[in-house]
Amino acid sequence: MEERHEPVSSAISATNFIKTIVAEDLKSKGLKQIITRFPPEPNGYLHIGHAKSICLNFGLAEDFGGHCNFRFDDTNPSKEEAEYVESIMDDVRWLGFDWENRLYYASDYFEQLYDWAEKLIKKGKAFVCDLNAEEIKQYRGTLTEPGKESPYRNRTVEENLDLFRRMRAGEFPDGAKTLRAKIDMASGNINMRDPVMYRIKHEEHHRTGSKWCIYPMYDYAHGQSDSIEGITHSICTMEYEDHRPLYDWYLQELEIYHPRQIEFARLNLSHTVLSKRKLLRLVKEGFVKGWDDPRMPTLAGLRRRGYTPQSIRNFCDRIGVGKKESLVDTALLEFCIREDLNKRARRVMAVLNPLKVVITNYPEGQTELMDAVNNPEDPDAGNRKVPFGREIYIELEDFMEEPAKGFFRLFPGNEVRLRYAYFIKCTNFIKDSKGNIIEIHCTYDPSTRGGDAPDKRKVKSTLHWVSALHCISAEVRLYDKLFLTEDPNTLPEGKDFIEYINPDSLIVKTALLEPSLKESKAGEVFQFERLGYFCVDTVDSLPGRPVFNRTVTLKDEWVKIQNRIHKKQ
RNA sequence: UGGGGAGUCGUCCAACGGCAGGACGACAGACUCUGGAUCUGUUUAUAGGGGUUCGAAUCCUCUCUCCCCAGCCA
Numbered sequence A: 001m002e003e004r005h006e007p008v009s010s011a012i013s014a015t016n017f018i019k020t021i022v023a024e025d026l027k028s029k030g031l032k033q034i035i036t037r038f039p040p041e042p043n044g045y046l047h048i049g050h051a052k053s054i055c056l057n058f059g060l061a062e063d064f065g066g067h068c069n070f071r072f073d074d075t076n077p078s079k080e081e082a083e084y085v086e087s088i089m090d091d092v093r094w095l096g097f098d099w100e101n102r103l104y105y106a107s108d109y110f111e112q113l114y115d116w117a118e119k120l121i122k123k124g125k126a127f128v129c130d131l132n133a134e135e136i137k138q139y140r141g142t143l144t145e146p147g148k149e150s151p152y153r154n155r156t157v158e159e160n161l162d163l164f165r166r167m168r169a170g171e172f173p174d175g176a177k178t179l180r181a182k183i184d185m186a187s188g189n190i191n192m193r194d195p196v197m198y199r200i201k202h203e204e205h206h207r208t209g210s211k212w213c214i215y216p217m218y219d220y221a222h223g224q225s226d227s228i229e230g231i232t233h234s235i236c237t238m239e240y241e242d243h244r245p246l247y248d249w250y251l252q253e254l255e256i257y258h259p260r261q262i263e264f265a266r267l268n269l270s271h272t273v274l275s276k277r278k279l280l281r282l283v284k285e286g287f288v289k290g291w292d293d294p295r296m297p298t299l300a301g302l303r304r305r306g307y308t309p310q311s312i313r314n315f316c317d318r319i320g321v322g323k324k325e326s327l328v329d330t331a332l333l334e335f336c337i338r339e340d341l342n343k344r345a346r347r348v349m350a351v352l353n354p355l356k357v358v359i360t361n362y363p364e365g366q367t368e369l370m371d372a373v374n375n376p377e378d379p380d381a382g383n384r385k386v387p388f389g390r391e392i393y394i395e396l397e398d399f400m401e402e403p404a405k406g407f408f409r410l411f412p413g414n415e416v417r418l419r420y421a422y423f424i425k426c427t428n429f430i431k432d433s434k435g436n437i438i439e440i441h442c443t444y445d446p447s448t449r450g451g452d453a454p455d456k457r458k459v460k461s462t463l464h465w466v467s468a469l470h471c472i473s474a475e476v477r478l479y480d481k482l483f484l485t486e487d488p489n490t491l492p493e494g495k496d497f498i499e500y501i502n503p504d505s506l507i508v509k510t511a512l513l514e515p516s517l518k519e520s521k522a523g524e525v526f527q528f529e530r531l532g533y534f535c536v537d538t539v540d541s542l543p544g545r546p547v548f549n550r551t552v553t554l555k556d557e558w559v560k561i562q563n564r565i566h567k568k569q
Numbered sequence B: 001u002g003g004g005g006a007g008u009c010g011u012c013c014a015a016c017g018g019c020a021g022g023a024c025g026a027c028a029g030a031c032u033c034u035g036g037a038u039c040u041g042u043u044u045a046u047a048g049g050g051g052u053u054c055g056a057a058u059c060c061u062c063u064c065u066c067c068c069c070a071g072c073c074a
Helices: A017-029 A048-063 A082-095 A106-122 A133-140 A157-169 A218-228 A238-254 A276-284 A299-305 A309-319 A330-344 A515-519 A557-568
Strands: A035-038 A067-072 A103-105 A126-129 A178-181 A196-200 A214-216 A233-237 A260-264 A346-348 A354-359 A367-373 A383-389 A391-395 A415-418 A423-431 A437-445 A472-479 A506-513 A525-528 A532-536 A547-553
Touching: A017 A048, A017 A233, A017 A260, A035 A048, A035 A233, A048 A067, A048 A082, A048 A233, A048 A299, A048 A309, A067 A082, A067 A106, A082 A299, A082 A309, A103 A106, A106 A126, A106 A157, A106 A178, A106 A196, A106 A214, A106 A218, A106 A238, A126 A157, A157 A196, A178 A238, A196 A218, A214 A218, A218 A233, A218 A238, A233 A238, A238 A260, A299 A547, A309 A330, A330 A525, A330 A532, A330 A547, A383 A391, A383 A515, A472 A515, A506 A515
Parallel strands: A035 A067, A067 A103, A233 A260, A346 A525, A354 A437, A472 A547
Antiparallel strands: A126 A178, A178 A196, A196 A214, A354 A391, A367 A383, A415 A423, A423 A437, A472 A506, A525 A532, A532 A547
């Protein structure tokens, strides 16, 4: 699974405001290197939004000569599970990033964090509060009104210390007490209204087991973890901007090394959702088949869909980094995977909607092996032989009884090329009782073997095909956008994002494939000529029975022409 | 009505007092044994009003719009 990739071409990534800040800091603070970190909570799967953060943090470290730590932010035992730890590390490795020996857990710092909490108590900057959750909420005030001070706010240092130690010792039940910072209940910033530092949870932690029954809150743990690791730049998303004063306050009161927090806008991608809550609903309610369903924007899903690490890293470079809320068009992601696969995918022929063609003047029982190029973009990919015979299948869409305007594929009397084979001309067609075309008769020109006419005459179209006698069949899964609406997060009043799921986001077909595909291996990528890029599914394929996932279609001029005609009508 | 943040082509990102540029998309053409790829070209933007300045997307000011914050979640 692990792959290494050449760095993304520097032509793509110009600069961003964070690089500017870091460059200035390096100069003004005389730093030799920077240290960043990627700090996921192990409570779910990584998605393309996390990839933006991963690329940013590891990329910055690479650009400025430093390193990026990998840290699990595991301060809440009720939400976190060990199973996620492995999958998250897999995803980051898959993207091609290496944290070497710098794997950390916030839970490794619990003892130090505890000592620092006592230090704040001794400074008179923290107190044990007996208010319950509901009361704390009442006392906190509202967005426009200041809060009230807790009646327990003025306990003595000795009492606070005693109570806090007893909290740790397990003397109190969940929710009975909290440790809170003593800051300012009238602050306009609600995060500063005596925020909770520790809560009591008699729960098993995935790493510390039952050693602790009090757990630090994110705000109390994160900055200090950054400080312990010597992080120079702690990069997070915009919603933490309001938390920065608190981040700074703890570090200042603790009088310890003070990293700099910088916020950037999280990624939004059109036609999909990236919130954990919504993704979970898609899985739980069965709209997709799991976290790694190829329609999911999770890294596991994208990987199974056929997206390459390189394409995702290129995407992350192209979208840039800013502070404003934005919605990136999925078309850019699709461009990135086409760009990458165009260079590396072997071309093969496969027919999704077969229509039988009989070449009436071709000798019965004859088979020829035609020379086919594996990848016109890559001479090293070599050639292969594709069997050809009297009866073949072409794509149903490649024939029209009465050609529409702009259609120059097969129609009665018209000559086209069969890729790597012969010119054929349609002489007749057969319909069933319902009027559906079920078979085409053509003649071929033997002098055009290989696909070129000695008399230099041209045809306007080249069709892909498979030999009826030699082709194999396989399940092919045609994936499309998961949502019909561009932004499933911004909906009319009363609408649920579920209502906008694309009913055709998955269409399963039995396709006919050239025989070389029989032994293709899980994860292999191909371009089915004129159709799109496909990969062999890593979960449901069996030896000799591959299942193919469509990663993305090819750009299709004919589809556009048809759409235009439809719009006019 | 409190605090914080953001407004530049259709989309995303640059330009940081000196010619508003790139990528994707769209459109047009060339080329092509994939209506793919490639190549060429076209199109469209500084939220609005004042001000400072020789010169403003950039500085000042007022206004408008959008986003985030009231977990013992992260």
